[in-house]
Amino acid sequence: MPNPVTDRVRVRRHPERGAYDRATVDSILDEALVCHLGFVHDGQPYVIPTLHARVGDTVYVHGSAASRMLRTLAAGVPVCLTVTIVDGLVLARTAYNQSANYRSAIVLGTARLVDDPDEKLRALEAFTEQLVPGRWAEVRPPSASELKATTVAALPLEECSAKVRSGQPGDSGGDLDYPVWAGVVPLAVRAGKPVPAPDLTAGLEPPAYALDLDAARAARHSAS
Amino acid sequence: MPNPVTDRVRVRRHPERGAYDRATVDSILDEALVCHLGFVHDGQPYVIPTLHARVGDTVYVHGSAASRMLRTLAAGVPVCLTVTIVDGLVLARTAYNQSANYRSAIVLGTARLVDDPDEKLRALEAFTEQLVPGRWAEVRPPSASELKATTVAALPLEECSAKVRSGQPGDSGGDLDYPVWAGVVPLAVRAGKPVPAPDLTAGLEPPAYALDLDAARAARHSAS
Numbered sequence: 001m002p003n004p005v006t007d008r009v010r011v012r013r014h015p016e017r018g019a020y021d022r023a024t025v026d027s028i029l030d031e032a033l034v035c036h037l038g039f040v041h042d043g044q045p046y047v048i049p050t051l052h053a054r055v056g057d058t059v060y061v062h063g064s065a066a067s068r069m070l071r072t073l074a075a076g077v078p079v080c081l082t083v084t085i086v087d088g089l090v091l092a093r094t095a096y097n098q099s100a101n102y103r104s105a106i107v108l109g110t111a112r113l114v115d116d117p118d119e120k121l122r123a124l125e126a127f128t129e130q131l132v133p134g135r136w137a138e139v140r141p142p143s144a145s146e147l148k149a150t151t152v153a154a155l156p157l158e159e160c161s162a163k164v165r166s167g168q169p170g171d172s173g174g175d176l177d178y179p180v181w182a183g184v185v186p187l188a189v190r191a192g193k194p195v196p197a198p199d200l201t202a203g204l205e206p207p208a209y210a211l212d213l214d215a216a217r218a219a220r221h222s223a224s
Numbered sequence: 225m226p227n228p229v230t231d232r233v234r235v236r237r238h239p240e241r242g243a244y245d246r247a248t249v250d251s252i253l254d255e256a257l258v259c260h261l262g263f264v265h266d267g268q269p270y271v272i273p274t275l276h277a278r279v280g281d282t283v284y285v286h287g288s289a290a291s292r293m294l295r296t297l298a299a300g301v302p303v304c305l306t307v308t309i310v311d312g313l314v315l316a317r318t319a320y321n322q323s324a325n326y327r328s329a330i331v332l333g334t335a336r337l338v339d340d341p342d343e344k345l346r347a348l349e350a351f352t353e354q355l356v357p358g359r360w361a362e363v364r365p366p367s368a369s370e371l372k373a374t375t376v377a378a379l380p381l382e383e384c385s386a387k388v389r390s391g392q393p394g395d396s397g398g399d400l401d402y403p404v405w406a407g408v409v410p411l412a413v414r415a416g417k418p419v420p421a422p423d424l425t426a427g428l429e430p431p432a433y434a435l436d437l438d439a440a441r442a443a444r445h446s447a448s
Contacts, residue, residue, distance in 0.1 A: 008268060012290075012291075012292065013287070013288055013290070013291050033310045033324070033411070034308055034310060034324070034326070036260035036262075036271050036273075036306055036308070037271070038260075038262040038269040038270065038271035038304070039269055040264055040269050043302065044232060044302050044304070044332065045262040045263055045264050045269050045302060045303060045304045046262065046304050046330075047260050047261070047262035047271050047304045047305070047306040047330070048306070048330075049260075049306060049308035049326065049328045051324060063237070064237055066236075066237070067236075067237050068236065078267065078268050078269060079269060080262070080268070080269045080270050080271045081271070082260055082271040082272070082273060084258055084260070084273035086257045086258060086413070088416075089355050089356055089415075089437070091356060091359060091418075091434060092363065093363060093364055094363055094364040094366075094370075095348060095352060095360065095363050095364065095365055095366045095370075096366050096367075096370040096374070098351070098352050098355075098356075098359070098363070100257070100258070100275060100355070102258070102273065104273050106270075106271070106272075108268065124319060127322070128319060128322050131313050131322075131324070132313055132315060132322075132409075135315060135322070136319065138404045139316065139317060139318055139319045139322070139402075139404055140317055140318040140319065140399060140402045140404075141319055142318075142319045142320050143320075146318075146319075146320040150320070168419075168421045168422065169421055171421075175364060176423055176425070177425060178363075178364045179425065179428065180362045180363055180364075180428070181418075181420070181424065181428045181429060181430050181431055181434065182420070182421040182424055182428075183418050183419050183420040183421045183424065183430070183434070184418070184419045184421075185356075185415050185416070185418050185419075185434050185437050186415065186416035186417070186419065187257070187413050187414070187415055187416070188413070188414060188416065189310070189411055189412070189413055189414075190411070190412060190413075190414045191313075191409050191410065191411055192312075192409065192410035192411070192412065193410070194315075194405075194407050194408070194409050195392075195407050195408045195409075195410065196405070196406070196407040197392045197393055197395075197406040197407045197408075198392065199400055200405065200406055200407065201400070201401060201403065204403065204404070204405045204406075205405060206405050206407070207405055210315060210405065210407070210409050213313070213409050
């Protein structure tokens with residue numbers, strides 16, 4: 001069921017690129033490696049990159065309780081959480097039509113701090129699993145003091161939208177004959193070969209999800 | 225020469241990750257594909273992904289004069305421009321130490337609209353060249369009406385900082401013996417095979433910078 005589309009999240013520039021269904025918003029949130037969280041402190045906007053994870057209708061961010069970001073969020077101020085995935089560069093024949101293909105999602109709202117230990121643990125699991133599916137079950141779980149040292153903030157997925165540009169350059173008319181190659185160069189984040197920790201216990205081999213992280217992440221995203 | 229480090233851009237969480245020299249800030253700005261621009265409108269922070277380009281001591285963004293972002297910037301409000309490059313995922317033995325390697329840069333300030341036609345043209349060239357080095361000289365230059373329809377905003381690189389996390393997991397003590405593989409999975413944005421526009425004039429081949437965009441971008445960034 002789509003959320004109500006407020007004026008604050010309606011896509012006005014290139015409205016044909018706007019998407020308001022949760023499936024689109026969720027898939028972009030889930031694939032993005034980091035979010036950019038915006039908040040205002042002493043009249044100055046700050047945009048901080050941070051890891052995020054979605055669980056159902058909530059997006060979580062986390063950090064130290066001492067951080068400016070989490071102290072500000074704890075005060076219940078309005079925030080904006082944005083994620084962007086760049087899918088390619090659009091090489092038009094004209095300077096004016098140079099562009100990029102991308103998928104972005106924006107969430108507006110007010111965050112709350114997570115007090116419930118079960119919800120906090122589920123959120124921490126989601127941070128790890130969103131980035132490295134399969135990892136959570138293998139690592140040492142958080143201790144009580146580690147849980148206490150970690151502050152988790154929750155932002156409801158109520159006021160949100162997506163914006164997607166895909167496809168080829170927008171050249172038209174006489175520009176189509178301009179004598180330069182035109183098209184799209186696709187871009188994607190790719191994982192390289194795992195680099196073991198120098199103090200790794202002898203005999204431990206990289207798990208399958210580390211050897212082919214791209215496949216592990218793609219499988220998780222197509223399943224969710 | 226380093227800019228003065230204000231409290232607003234000093235890295236307080238993990239201060240050892242902070243960097244304040246312009247060479248570091250510039251290299252992150254120049255490599256990042258998009259920025260996230262934060263501003264406040266009617267008390268609500270917005271974080272908008274947009275293309276950016278640095279020319280000397282200035283970062284530019286652009287768009288339609290009708291966009292909320294540029295109308296707000298034109299009013300001379302405080303903004304925050306942030307870029308983030310994710311270099312890898314840090315697979316620690318403990319849930320608590322899972323992390324990411326990244327390089328981010330943040331610029332605070334007030335933008336001005338660019339009126340001078342020469343400065344505007346140089347900025348537009350930089351948007352294209354930052355993403356696709358070599359492209360600008362080959363495409364049809366902007367017409368007078370296209371230049372007029374494009375609004376460019378300039379943000380001085382005065383109050384800025386970078387934050388960089390690199391290297392291996394931070395596990396210690398007894399956790400080093402926890403029986404799970406630990407290390408880093410490197411991540412990087414990679415270009416794929418160029419996809420020609422369906423209406424491309426027959427006989428036009430992709431230029432070298434499109435056939436190997438990763439190499440073209442790396443060469444530009446190491447030269448700058």
